[in-house]
Amino acid sequence: MTSTPLDLPEDEALAAEYVLGSLDLAERSAAEARLRLDAGFAALVNDWQNRLSDLNEDYAEAEAPNLLPQIEARLFPQAPKSRRWFGWVAGALTAGAIAVAAFVMLPPPAPPAPTMTAELSAEASPLRYAAAIAGDQLTLTRTAGTDAEAGKDYELWIIEGDKAPVSLGVLSEASVTIPAPKAAAGYVLAITLEPKGGGPDGKPTGPILAAGPLKNI
Secondary structure (H helix, E strand, O other), X not given: OOOOOOOOOHHHHHHHHHHHOOOOHXXXXXXXXXXXXXXXXXXXXXXXXXXXXXXXXXXXXXXXXXXXXHHHXXXXXXXXXXXXXXXXXXXXXXXXXXXXXOOOOOOOOOOOOOOEEEEEEEOOEEXXXXXXXXXXXXXXXXXXXXXXXXXXXXXXXXXXOOOOOEEEEEEOOOEEEEEOOOOOOOOEEEEEEEEOOOOHHHOOOOOEEEEEEOEEO
């Protein structure tokens, strides 16, 4: 987490920085993953959003730009031709020259293929997971083992070299899809057994049940 002048517990400060928008991309991705899986952290973020909502009163509302044409142009290269076809149909209908119009639907784009994968395991643990990063999403699927014991949670971490582990959230389901963190080949994904809701202060405390490095495909 980036340094902050706030004299607050770490999770409280992380929630405040998330709302202020001062986190870098990797930290923000990790925080967004926790928002999905950690109800306590989500409550802290909501509390800070309420505290800082008055700051918005000093700024006039600005209309969001219409980015749909640019998005359509990237996803559907034939969109301009399609719009001309619809314009011709509209003119013909106005003139009464055509009684029936057929609408051509373009197929949706194929989902992105995985660019990195990892197999997570440990010798003394029956737990096994398969991970894949495709586009801006990380999918983690349990291939062996069972749910965490009562009162505990599995928690997913990403580790870059000798840096401290960064939590990507607790694993409430056998298969989860979360925003992909900043990662490269060699980064390690690890799963630990933590108290319900995740490791205290955003740090791992339990044993490593499965781990493996990310590899380029």
